[in-house]
Amino acid sequence: MLIALLLFGLLGLAAFGVFGFWTLFRLESDQKKAEANAEESLNALFDxxxxxxxxxxxxxxxxxxxxxxxxxxxYKLAHQAGDPKRTFTLMFEKAPDAA
Known part of the structure; x- marks a missing residue:
């Protein structure tokens, strides 16, 4: 019984570890895609x-x-909230002298 509980606990830890690594990999992959498409996204955002x-x-x-x-x-940054290394919100204003 004790061995079964130990084995079950180890399997749970292994599953948690695999899920953690998968999540980190997915986050990194999504950010790389966003950076690769940055010019298109920025042109659409700052229209x-x-x-x-x-x-x-x-x-x-x-x-x-x-x-x-x-x-x-x-554009110039008018306000920011949050942590740039985590989640953040940025508010921009069109510069008056920009065409």
Whole structure:
């Protein structure tokens, strides 16, 4: 009985470990896809509207990618909330001198 419980516990830990590694792999894969498609996504996001909000996280474009992309498209960061390494929300305004 004790051996069965021990074996069951070890199998549970192994399953938890496999799930954890799969989750980390999936998050990394999703972020790489988002970064690979960053130019298209940024062009769609910063389409000339006066105010833009972006919510990001582990599966989205990196914080730095969005900030630099906004600047290139004539937007300035107006407000931010959250942790850039976890989940965050960025609010941008179209710069008055940008065409």
């Amino acid at each position: 000339g509207t006066p105010d833009v909000t972006f919510s990001g996280g582990w599966r989205s474009m990196k914080y730095e990618t969005v900030i630099v992309g906004a600047k290139k498209r004539g």
